[in-house]
Amino acid sequence: MLSAKEFPSPSSVFSAYASMAASMMLFRSMANELVPHPIRGYLLSTFRHLFKFHTPKLTLVIEESTGMTRNQVYEAAAVYLCTKISPDTERLKISMGPKEKHLTIRLDKGEKLVDFYDGVELQWRLVYSEPEKNNPNDPFFPRSEKRFFELSFHKKYQEKVLKSYVPHILEKAKEIKEQERDLKMYTLNSNNHGCNGVNWASVNLEHPATFETLAMDPDLKNTVMEDLNRFVRRKEFYKKVGRAWKRGYLLYGPPGTGKSSLVAAMANYLKFDIYDLQLANIYRDSELRKLLLATANRSILVIEDIDCSVEIPDRRNYYGDGRDQIDQQDNNIRPSLTLSGLLNFIDGLWSTCGDERIIIFTTNHKDRLDPALLRPGRMDMHIHMSYCTYHGFKLLASNYLGVNGHHKLFAEIESLFKETEVTPAQVAEEMMKSEDVDFALEGIVKLLKRKKMEDDESDEGNKADNNVGIKGPKRQKKVNQLSESPRNTRRNSKRSRRVTL
Numbered sequence: 001m002l003s004a005k006e007f008p009s010p011s012s013v014f015s016a017y018a019s020m021a022a023s024m025m026l027f028r029s030m031a032n033e034l035v036p037h038p039i040r041g042y043l044l045s046t047f048r049h050l051f052k053f054h055t056p057k058l059t060l061v062i063e064e065s066t067g068m069t070r071n072q073v074y075e076a077a078a079v080y081l082c083t084k085i086s087p088d089t090e091r092l093k094i095s096m097g098p099k100e101k102h103l104t105i106r107l108d109k110g111e112k113l114v115d116f117y118d119g120v121e122l123q124w125r126l127v128y129s130e131p132e133k134n135n136p137n138d139p140f141f142p143r144s145e146k147r148f149f150e151l152s153f154h155k156k157y158q159e160k161v162l163k164s165y166v167p168h169i170l171e172k173a174k175e176i177k178e179q180e181r182d183l184k185m186y187t188l189n190s191n192n193h194g195c196n197g198v199n200w201a202s203v204n205l206e207h208p209a210t211f212e213t214l215a216m217d218p219d220l221k222n223t224v225m226e227d228l229n230r231f232v233r234r235k236e237f238y239k240k241v242g243r244a245w246k247r248g249y250l251l252y253g254p255p256g257t258g259k260s261s262l263v264a265a266m267a268n269y270l271k272f273d274i275y276d277l278q279l280a281n282i283y284r285d286s287e288l289r290k291l292l293l294a295t296a297n298r299s300i301l302v303i304e305d306i307d308c309s310v311e312i313p314d315r316r317n318y319y320g321d322g323r324d325q326i327d328q329q330d331n332n333i334r335p336s337l338t339l340s341g342l343l344n345f346i347d348g349l350w351s352t353c354g355d356e357r358i359i360i361f362t363t364n365h366k367d368r369l370d371p372a373l374l375r376p377g378r379m380d381m382h383i384h385m386s387y388c389t390y391h392g393f394k395l396l397a398s399n400y401l402g403v404n405g406h407h408k409l410f411a412e413i414e415s416l417f418k419e420t421e422v423t424p425a426q427v428a429e430e431m432m433k434s435e436d437v438d439f440a441l442e443g444i445v446k447l448l449k450r451k452k453m454e455d456d457e458s459d460e461g462n463k464a465d466n467n468v469g470i471k472g473p474k475r476q477k478k479v480n481q482l483s484e485s486p487r488n489t490r491r492n493s494k495r496s497r498r499v500t501l
């Protein structure tokens, strides 16, 4: 860092400049009268050079606009400097548009602040210059004031500032803007009743699910969060090992265990948009490719209920040139998609066209999935979302009912949780029924008892049917599980499947 001696205070620099300017003017007027023209130029430049040694500070002027366009460095600096506001800052401007969720905070006119970067002290000042005298003949009449930042630092750091600090500001501002913007959820939208194919249409993603509100095994939750963190910070790693910067997750488990909620929680956590790809609405591989290529970076592509929303034909039954396929059974023209077309495109071209792509498949029946979807390297993580545990119940009780400590019904609820299975969705629904904590928790007790009774009855039924000790519903609690992509699961990948319409 620079010492105070090396880095003169703004006031001392100002007075040095003032006296220099005065001396220059005096010198100039004397020189104009006494000294012949060629010598005058030489003397002036020497004089200027001498003064340079006393001003080791360099000031960059960052204007708001460069002619017709806005200056990106100015915009980035305005955003970046909001994160550097110090207790000495006296005036800030705040604003919020009608559709915005976040306050915009900016420095006000004349504010100064100091930033430190890699051992360099950087002094910032926001300047509004006086409006130039209005001249009706001026093509830009009436002119408004000019705004610019002054960035001052020791001259010896010029290269570091231009080559490293300014790019750092541009990068940071991009990140901040990314964090502040509203998340989008894209779904498929048919144009002209499907005649012109489908396109993405977006709405603001307002799903409130976060990792804090998700009832799932805490270790699994941490593992997923760590995996996401590792993924987003490993850009260089992916480049080094020659892999596309993408990550695939398969979420599986019974209905109402939080698969869709986990997708929303991931999007909210990473601030990634969601593209919800409903395969049943897509007719050809070419259409699928077009849609996938239209997705943006830093996004999550979700294909929900992959086991039941589509049945995709094998490539053997497909012409491969975009022509529709004649269905043998009903002789109708049937649209077609291929599973291998989808998977190869996702793994191949699509993932190399963009950065930071996440793809998520969800299913209620992992066992029904085509082995091609489960083969190693396809989905990086298989996450099992399962029934609610007592731990999950307590988190929901805290979120929904505000019960953070103990409650007299907790012991009974805990023991009932060991004996039956309910989904977090069922628990949440029960908690929504009343604001009265006792009433809501009694509802949970009743729900668990009813479920237990149903389990017992079905156990009895099974015993009677088979007359032998056949296993009833699994009572052993299956908590959320996580597994890496399995090996050697490929069985019969040539199975032919069709789009169900």
Ligand SMILES: Nc1ncnc2c1ncn2[C@@H]1O[C@H](COP(=O)(O)OP(=O)(O)OP(=O)(O)O)[C@@H](O)[C@H]1O
Pocket (backbone or CB within 6 Å): 213, 214, 215, 216, 253, 254, 255, 256, 257, 258, 259, 260, 261, 262, 363, 364, 385, 424, 425, 426, 428
């Ligand atoms: N693990 C959970 N933690 C918190 N809330 C949950 C959880 N699981 C389900 N819920 C609640 O139940 C509702 C339905 O859950 P969600 O849609 O995420 O389940 P799902 O597993 O995707 O079900 P499906 O298989 O039917 O698509 C959610 O809106 C949420 O309120």
Ligand SMILES: [Mg+2]
Pocket (backbone or CB within 6 Å): 259, 260, 261, 304, 362
């Ligand atoms: Mg779902």
